[in-house]
Amino acid sequence: SIPSLQSLIISEPCVDDLSEILCRIMNIKSLMKLNIEYLDLADNLISNIEDFAFLGLTNLESLDIARNKITQINANTFIGLQLTKLTLRLNKLHMLFAKQFSCLFKLQYLDLTQNLISNIEDFAFLGLTNLESLDIAKNKITQINANTFFGLHSLTWLDLRNNPLIHNIEAMSFTHLTSLKQVFLGQEHNPLTEPVIMLNLTLIFGGILSQLTHLYISSAMRPMQLIIGSNITSKQNLSLQLKGQTRSADIIFHNLTKLEVLEMYHCRIYSLEGSLTKDFKSLKILYLHIENIYNVFYSFTESLSSLKYLIFPHIQMFCSCDNGWIITWAKGYRQVEVLMLSPYADPSIYALEDLICLSDNGIDTPNFVKYTEANCTTEVGFVLFVATGLGVLFFMLVVLVHNLAGPYLLPLYHVTLGWLSGAMRSNTRRRYHYDAFVSYSGKDESWVVEELLPNLEQRGPPFLRLCLHSRDFQLGKDIVENITDSLYQSRHTLCLVSRHYLRSNWCSLEMKLATSRLQVEQRDILLLVFLEKIPPRRLSAHHRLARLVKTRTYLDWPQDPYQHQAFWDRLWAKLKPQTEA
Structure with a gap:
């Protein structure tokens, strides 16, 4: 007998049923008494694993079934095992069912990379209370739901790279992962037809965002916008790594006021402006490896009040006086250590005097410091x-x-x-983008989404197009400018009046702009809908609205459900485009 044997590696390409292999192991009396802790069945042609297949291997801790042809794992497959590590990479699994791994309550590491998984049922990982590392990269997962990772309270490392799901992560999908520290998202080769990638990290992660230490997101060739709520208080430093290229400077970081270290690699940015750094109040280290030629504007550093290190390991600027300020700033601003290195320069020497730039002819590369001294000095x-x-x-x-x-x-x-x-x-049809601009309080948004949109936008033909501030305002644009442009691009203005509406300063501004437009155009373009009964004494404090109520007809939202259809018929008929003779 060989009682000290703890690891067993079996490679038998001619056998495609795992039960045959395990049966041979169990029939060897000397092996039945072994304390085998590691079993390697990789690189076989196994396609089928029966229920209770490993029942006799009670001491097994690590199981490797990688690079086989397994298409399905049943809930009873691993019953009797005390595994801490399970490797199933490079198989042909198509789906993960609910409670599929529930018997492996000691499992700490699970590798499912490079399968064909396209769907993960809710509660698929329920029971894996000790799981710390989950790798599902390079699959075909298109959707992550709120309960996909339910029960993984000990998970610290999650890799979802190279799955086409970056647009379809449901809100609060990661809130169950209270120990999560490292997350990997995105694709290295997104198709060019994909729209701008928008990720609201606060909605996806919820409060656990404060526990993260490393967040990796790859956007490949697509522009990306990331949003993190300012109410998040980081307990540890968050390392945010963005990898890929963008076709324009549309990478905007909203509300990252607590971010301290930012590294960006291979991002195609043609200008560094203040819009990129406007919320970086706490940023201390900024590392930018940009391989294309670009401009650096003065506004880029205006918001970086806490910056200590600014590193450009591969800086390529145009020969322009717009970039000349950075030389003076780097020499005179002692609070920040600036390290800049031109391409093909000695990587051990960061000398400003050795920087080069690209001239207008696209060929010459003069010394940047000498260029600014000769062309950019003004009395x-x-x-x-x-x-x-x-x-x-x-x-x-x-x-x-x-x-x-x-x-x-x-x-x-x-x-x-x-x-x-x-x-x-005379060119009204081309002028208006919307049939109505909807002015409402954010506290009434549930009524807008559940009642207004289905009964107006989904009814037709003709189908109405409404403008909502939460959906249609342009990101990064001034709010007042957004309101003004949207209001004048709409055929009508629809004001949804409630007690919340009367207390809102933004709603008051929208009402002023709408009444001013009404006075100028002298057309029936303003419609009032009262969502609730408001006493006249409260209404009298709002002079514009009180005057409109006295001089114009308006609609009341009926409390009787039987009157709702008549209400929507009347409102839709008023808002629909009038047929021209």
Whole structure:
């Protein structure tokens, strides 16, 4: 006998049923008494594993069945095992069923990479309370639901790379993973037809985002927008690694005020501007490896108040005075250590004096410091003189115009706006993007989503197109500008009045803009819908709204469900485009 044997490796390509292999093991009396802890069945042609196949191997801790042809694993397959590590990579599994691994309560490591998994049922990993590492990379998973990873309270490492699911991660999908520290998402080769990748990390991770130490996201060739709520308080430093290329500078980080270290590799960015760093209040280390040629604008560093290290290991700038400021800033701003290295330069020497830039002809690469000294120096005194003189002249002009024509400025603005509106009225069909701009309080959004949208946008033909601030406003654009543009791009303005509406400053602004437009255009473009009864005394405090209620008809949302259909018929008929003769 060989009682000290603990590892057993079997490679038998001619056998495709695991039960045959295990049967031979069990029939050898000397092997039945062994304390085998590691069993390697990789690189066989196994396609079928029967229930209770490993029942006799009670001491087995690690099982490797990689590189076989297994298409299905049953819930009873691993009964009787005390596994801590299970490797199933490079098989042909298509689906993971609920409670599939529930008997492996001691399992700590599970490798399912490079299978054909396209669907994971809810509670598929239920029972794996000790699982720490889960690798499901390089599969065909298209959807992650809120209960997909339910029960994995000990999981610290999750790899979901190279699955086409980055757009289909349900809100709060990772909130059960209270120990999660490292997450890997994205694809290395996203198709160019895919839209902009938008990830709201706060919605996906919930409160556990504060536990993460490393988050890897690959966008490949697609633009990407990441959003992390400002209410998240990080207990540890979060290392956010973005890998891939973008075709434009659309990578925008919203609300990352606690981020301290950011490394970016191989991102195709053509200009570094303040929009990229506007929320980096706590950033201390910024490492940018950008292989294409780009510009660096002064606004890029304005928000980096805590920055200690700025590293450009492969900097390639255009020969432009817009980039010249960085030399002066790097030399004079002692709070930040700036390390910049041109391509093909000695990597052990970060010298500003050795930087090169690309000239307009696309061929010459002169020394950047000498270029800025020769082309970008301006007499400071002359600039200050001109700027001061123009400033005083402008101030005097503003005071003069205000004193002489102050009362006429606002009417002049409305007259001009009305003239422009009339000039474009002949091309009304091309002018309007929406049938109605919906002005409502965010606290009434459930009514908008559950009642308004289904009964207006999904009814037709013609099908109405509504403008909602939560859905249709442009990201990064000023809110007031968003409201104004959307309102004037809509044929009607629909105000959903409630007590929440009256208390909202934004709703008050939208009402002012809508009534101003009504006065200028003199058309029936403003509709009022009262979602609840509001006492006249409360309404009187809002002069514009009270005046509209007295002079214009409006709709009340009926409390009787039998009257809802008539309400929607009336509102839809008012908002639908009128047929031109």
